[in-house]
Amino acid sequence: MPTVLETSGNAIGLGCFSTEQVAWQVLRSFLKKSEQMSLDSASIVIWDIDVIGHDAMTELTNLVVRECPVCQRKTMWFDLDQYSAICYGTACSAWIEENLHEKDIIDCGFPPTQYLKQTKSIDEAITELTNLGNKIRSAGEDVTNSMYNQTDVSQAISND
Secondary structure (H helix, E strand, O other), rough: EEEEEEOOOOEEOOOOOOOOOHHHHHHHHOOOOOOOEEEEEEEEEOOOOOOOOHHHHEEEEEEEOOOOOOOOOEEEEEEOOOOEEOOOOOOOEEEEEOOOOOOOOEEEEEEEHEEEEEEEOOHHHHHHHHHHHHHHHHHHHHHHHHHHHHHHHHHHHHHO
C-alpha cells in the first residue's frame, strides 16, 4: 500500500494492490508529479490479513523528498534504508545509489548528459551532482547572455 505525506501532515493513500511491483509502479508515477505538490515523504507498506496490531505491517520503503542537487527542485526522493535517491523532476533523473559490487562506493549520475561518478560517501555524491548542476546553470547563463548580446548586435545593425 503506497502512501505519501504532504507537508501539512495529510496522508494520501494511493490504493491497495495485490503485488509489490504494482505498488511501486503507482508510487513512481505519483512521484513524477511531486513538483506540483508540497510533499514530505512516501512509503510502501505491506499489511498481513487477519493479523492484529503492529505485527500486521511490514514497511518496504520509506522515502523523503529533498531538493535535487542538479535541478534544484524539491523532487529528489531518498530511500532511507538503501542509500539511494532519484530525482523525479521533469527532464532531470539525477540519481545516487550504493555500488552493487563494491561496498564502500556510492555511484551517482545524471542521464541527460550521461554523467557517471563514483564517490566514497553520499555527501560526496551530492557535492558532485551539485557541482554538475552549477556547471549546467552557468553554461545556460553563458548561452543566454551570448544570445542577448547577439540580439543587441543584430538590433544595432538593423537600426543603422
